Amino acid sequence: MSLSSRTNEKLAFTFIGLSMLTVVASVLIILYFIISNGYTALSWEFLTSMPRSRMTEGGIFPAIVGTVLLIVFSMLASLPMGVLAAIYLNEYSKPGRFKWAIEMAINNLAGTPSVVFGLFGLALFVRYFGFGSSVIAASLTLGILVLPVIVRASQEALLSVPMEYRHASLALGVSRWETVRKIVLPTALPGIVTGSILSIGRVAGETAPILFTGAAYFIPQLPSSIFDRFMALPYHLYVLATDGVDIEGTRHIQYGTALVLLLVVLGVNTIAILIRRHYRRKLRLG
Amino acid sequence: MRMSFKRWHKEKMIESTLFAVATATVLILILIFLFLFRDGLGLFDTYSFSTFITGQAWHPTSYNPQYGLVPLFLGSLLVTFGAICISVPLGITSAIYISEIADPRVSEVLKPFVEILAGIPSVVYGFFGLVVLAPYIQLWLDLPTGQVALTGSIMLSIMALPTIISIAEDAISSIPSSLKEGSLAMGATRWQTIYKVVLPASLSGISAAVILGIGRAIGETMTVMMVTGNAAVIPGMPEGIIESVRTMTATIALEMGEVSMGSEHYHALFAVGSVLFLTTFILNLIADRIKNRYKFKLEGS
Amino acid sequence: MVNGLFQGRDIGIKVSDLNLWYSTNHALKQISIDVPKNQVTSLIGPSGCGKSTFIRCLNRMNDLIRSCRVEGDVVVDGTNIYDPDIDVVELRKKVGMVFQKPNPFPMSIAENITYGPKIHGIKNKNELNRIVEESLKSSALWDEVSDRLDKSALDLSGGQQQRLCIARTLAVNPEIILFDEPCSALDPISTAKIEELIMNLKKDYTIVIVTHNMQQAARISDYTAYFLHGKIMEYGDTEQIFENPRVKSTEDYITGRFG
Numbered sequence: 001m002s003l004s005s006r007t008n009e010k011l012a013f014t015f016i017g018l019s020m021l022t023v024v025a026s027v028l029i030i031l032y033f034i035i036s037n038g039y040t041a042l043s044w045e046f047l048t049s050m051p052r053s054r055m056t057e058g059g060i061f062p063a064i065v066g067t068v069l070l071i072v073f074s075m076l077a078s079l080p081m082g083v084l085a086a087i088y089l090n091e092y093s094k095p096g097r098f099k100w101a102i103e104m105a106i107n108n109l110a111g112t113p114s115v116v117f118g119l120f121g122l123a124l125f126v127r128y129f130g131f132g133s134s135v136i137a138a139s140l141t142l143g144i145l146v147l148p149v150i151v152r153a154s155q156e157a158l159l160s161v162p163m164e165y166r167h168a169s170l171a172l173g174v175s176r177w178e179t180v181r182k183i184v185l186p187t188a189l190p191g192i193v194t195g196s197i198l199s200i201g202r203v204a205g206e207t208a209p210i211l212f213t214g215a216a217y218f219i220p221q222l223p224s225s226i227f228d229r230f231m232a233l234p235y236h237l238y239v240l241a242t243d244g245v246d247i248e249g250t251r252h253i254q255y256g257t258a259l260v261l262l263l264v265v266l267g268v269n270t271i272a273i274l275i276r277r278h279y280r281r282k283l284r285l286g
Numbered sequence: 287m288r289m290s291f292k293r294w295h296k297e298k299m300i301e302s303t304l305f306a307v308a309t310a311t312v313l314i315l316i317l318i319f320l321f322l323f324r325d326g327l328g329l330f331d332t333y334s335f336s337t338f339i340t341g342q343a344w345h346p347t348s349y350n351p352q353y354g355l356v357p358l359f360l361g362s363l364l365v366t367f368g369a370i371c372i373s374v375p376l377g378i379t380s381a382i383y384i385s386e387i388a389d390p391r392v393s394e395v396l397k398p399f400v401e402i403l404a405g406i407p408s409v410v411y412g413f414f415g416l417v418v419l420a421p422y423i424q425l426w427l428d429l430p431t432g433q434v435a436l437t438g439s440i441m442l443s444i445m446a447l448p449t450i451i452s453i454a455e456d457a458i459s460s461i462p463s464s465l466k467e468g469s470l471a472m473g474a475t476r477w478q479t480i481y482k483v484v485l486p487a488s489l490s491g492i493s494a495a496v497i498l499g500i501g502r503a504i505g506e507t508m509t510v511m512m513v514t515g516n517a518a519v520i521p522g523m524p525e526g527i528i529e530s531v532r533t534m535t536a537t538i539a540l541e542m543g544e545v546s547m548g549s550e551h552y553h554a555l556f557a558v559g560s561v562l563f564l565t566t567f568i569l570n571l572i573a574d575r576i577k578n579r580y581k582f583k584l585e586g587s
Numbered sequence: 588m589v590n591g592l593f594q595g596r597d598i599g600i601k602v603s604d605l606n607l608w609y610s611t612n613h614a615l616k617q618i619s620i621d622v623p624k625n626q627v628t629s630l631i632g633p634s635g636c637g638k639s640t641f642i643r644c645l646n647r648m649n650d651l652i653r654s655c656r657v658e659g660d661v662v663v664d665g666t667n668i669y670d671p672d673i674d675v676v677e678l679r680k681k682v683g684m685v686f687q688k689p690n691p692f693p694m695s696i697a698e699n700i701t702y703g704p705k706i707h708g709i710k711n712k713n714e715l716n717r718i719v720e721e722s723l724k725s726s727a728l729w730d731e732v733s734d735r736l737d738k739s740a741l742d743l744s745g746g747q748q749q750r751l752c753i754a755r756t757l758a759v760n761p762e763i764i765l766f767d768e769p770c771s772a773l774d775p776i777s778t779a780k781i782e783e784l785i786m787n788l789k790k791d792y793t794i795v796i797v798t799h800n801m802q803q804a805a806r807i808s809d810y811t812a813y814f815l816h817g818k819i820m821e822y823g824d825t826e827q828i829f830e831n832p833r834v835k836s837t838e839d840y841i842t843g844r845f846g
Contacts, residue, residue, distance in 0.1 A: 009477035013387060019379040020388075020396065023451075026444050027399050033418050034410065085311050088304035094653060102308050104574065105315040111498065111570040112563060113505025114408075115535045116322065119542070119559040123321040127547065144314055151311065164690035168752070171646060172703040172759050173680030175293060177300045182706065183692060205407025208507040208535070212542045234409040234508075241413050242512060251417065258410050269405045273398070287666050287681065289674040 034258050041256025051218065054245045060257055065222050066135075066215075066230035067204050067264070073139030073226065074146065074203050079196055082150030089151070090158040091180050110148035114208040117145045121213040136226040138214035145209055146199035153195020157188035190279035197272035201265045207234040217243070233261045322563055325556035329353065332550050338557060344518040346541060346551045353554040355561065357520045361435075361531040364521050365510055366503040368439025369446055374496055376443070377450030384451070385458045386480055404448035412512030415441040420513055427528055433515035435531045441513055442503045450499040457491020458484060494573040501569040505562065511536035534562050599624040599763055599793035600645060605659035607640060607649065614640050616817045618659070627785060627794045629804040629825070632814030633840065638797045641814065642765050645795065646682040647675050663763070680707065683761035687768045689748035691740035691755070696732050699740045699751055703759040718758050726754035727784050746777025753784065764788065766796040770803065782807050801841065805829050813837045
């Protein structure tokens with residue numbers, strides 16, 4: 001082997017290794033800044049009290065409540081729909097134009113910018129359906145945004161259920177739907193749960209779709225119905241960092257909010273990944 | 287063994303329900319089209335289409351409002367271009383590292399990093415760019431402000447990385463090992479094998495990754511809005527990269543909160559949204575085509 | 588077909604002029620065969636000869652393959668199972684199947700057995716318990732697992748799993764059981780147990796088995812059909828097929844594999 005091809009390889013691998021290092025470093029740097037500056041702001045009081053003095057003091061309680069509401073209602077809307085669509089695609093549909101159309105639609109929904117979902121939510125839910133800026137309008141908007149995530153995760157989970165289970169069940173004289181309900185779905189459940197949890201992370205972190213569908217700069221009380229406006233963690237961070245009363249003076253609150261948001265999203269993602277790993281290992285053993 | 291009508295009925299009902307739900311996803315896409323374009327086209331009742339497309343100025347609140355798309359479109363293009371210049375080489379080399387070079391155990395550790403990147407909310411990226419990166423950029427380049435296109439590009443490039451890495455990695459790992467072994471058996475080094483065999487064979491998958499990365503970057507809102515300064519002027523080339531710019535997404539997000547519903551300005555923002563939607567729609571279709579083609583190629587034999 | 592082959596026996600399955608295509612590939616050609624009741628009939632032949640495809644026609648498992656098209660009659664209990672108004676679900680209750688690879692559900696042993704009966708409407712606990720015990724006894728598994736019925740079926744050995752799959756099929760109370768190379772994934776001891784089981788089952792069930800193992804066919808079956816290129820080359824009494832084949836290709840196959 002010639003010396004130069006060895007040297008070339010070394011050079012190339014070094015360069016590739018360096019670029020991988022850059023990627024890892026950028027993750028660590030971002031996490032470092034948010035965590036090291038944010039953790040001093042964290043306290044029980046910060047999490048459970050209302051903002052005070054025009055949001056220059058106090059906590060982020062209403063933003064946390066708002067984000068939880070968004071998660072609950074968007075999941076109620078999109079989880080059943082996403083799972084059922086995935087069941088249709090995997091267990092019933094035949095390859096062809098129609099299946100292609102659905103999958104193309106889902107791919108495109110996945111690639112549509114979040115601000116476009118915001119516009120859509122504004123036009124359809126806020127104005128056309130007359131929900132106004134509200135928890136329900138924002139939740140439905142976010143529900144549509146995460147629909148592709150749920151459909152794809154559920155499809156993948158259904159796909160991982162061995163064909164033999166379906167055959168065995170059908171051969172016992174069990175109908176198609178009963179086979180899906182009693183064998184396929186229970187086996188695919190961990191994967192579906194993982195996908196839904198990941199989509200919870202998305203819902204918690206998205207800002208653009210709720211800008212015009214219900215997120216409020218500040219409201220002194222918690223929403224009392226689904227037709228009220230609400231505060232939410234990501235929008236709260238945006239407001240404090242760009243449009244607050246004392247932007248420089250409230251950096252610690254901003255970092256604290258960013259850290260809480262990050263903990264929610266990454267915490268949720270970690271749970272999802274752990275569940276997936278647990279069940280993958282279990283399936284492999286079986 | 288004759289068909290029981292009750293069960294046949296039930297099974298058919300269930301299948302139809304599932305069918306209806308699946309169809310609803312297509313319906314949603316069509317609804318997005320409809321509502322976006324309906325409100326977008328409303329602009330052209332009072333404003334000329336060609337002025338919108340070719341207009342050089344975006345002055346929605348001046349006495350004689352102007353809704354020129356060009357500065358916003360170029361703003362998006364510039365920031366996206368910058369981001370892609372950074373994230374494509376980084377992303378593809380990282381994908382190569384993860385799937386071809388690193389020890390599998392190392393890859394297992396690296397993958398969660400990519401997943402974390404994908405999980406961080408865009409507003410957190412924006413916040414980081416605003417309070418950490420922008421001041422540095424200002425200092426290093428000795429600029430009047432750090433909220434410039436470059437800052438946006440850097441943040442966007444980090445955000446596009448997970449998309450690019452994961453899709454490129456899929457493409458690279460789907461190359462059959464027999465192909466690689468063939469090359470190695472002829473005395474090629476691992477790098478020569480990657481460079482001459484693996485990369486060309488996974489080229490279409492990698493192109494799909496790049497296109498989806500572009501789609502991700504061009505559609506990103508919160509981060510660019512928070513770090514690019516949002517000056518709605520036609521960016522200079524190349525000095526525009528260190529000046530403030532405003533993207534299509536940021537314009538919509540910034541101004542929609544202040545317009546009165548149904549006004550000309552409102553429709554103009556929907557028109558911008560329609561352009562954005564069309565752009566990503568086309569990018570998605572292209573990526574889909576490319577991906578399908580390489581799937582057939584690999585499975586066809 | 589030899590007249591008088593089944594003198595005095597009832598016919599369990601009557602197949603006439605069955606043809607099957609995968610897209611344009613004509614995989615089964617003009618198959619006609621009578622399968623006697625309460626006997627073991629084995630289907631042999633080189634791989635790709637169509638024997639597995641054929642057995643899957645008998646409970647319409649081929650319906651699952653989209654490109655597959657079937658013509659001809661398969662009559663079970665006086666009904667052509669390819670009639671348009673036949674309910675495949677009811678058919679498969681009557682014609683059970685055991686697959687090549689043991690495929691127990693990821694549930695407990697008991698749940699695997701009660702799965703079918705429960706869906707078919709049996710709710711009474713005692714009745715279900717009786718079915719579990721009876722099915723496991725009939726499949727010669729009861730003594731090995733009676734103390735751990737609530738444990739996962741996936742923890743059983745391969746041979747036990749396959750017997751569980753047989754028990755699961757028995758629990759639905761079929762008339763006919765199809766075995767598609769049931770021992771190909773098992774060790775010789777497990778295989779022997781399954782073979783013994785199959786011979787015991789024939790007093791209550793009509794059995795069709797696909798096997799690539801000549802000795803197995805010779806040991807357990809009463810009748811044997813030899814498949815080649817999607818056709819039945821020879822069908823008859825097992826003893827006659829193995830000792831005195833009338834068709835040259837049967838002889839070649841059997842001497843090649845058996846002798």
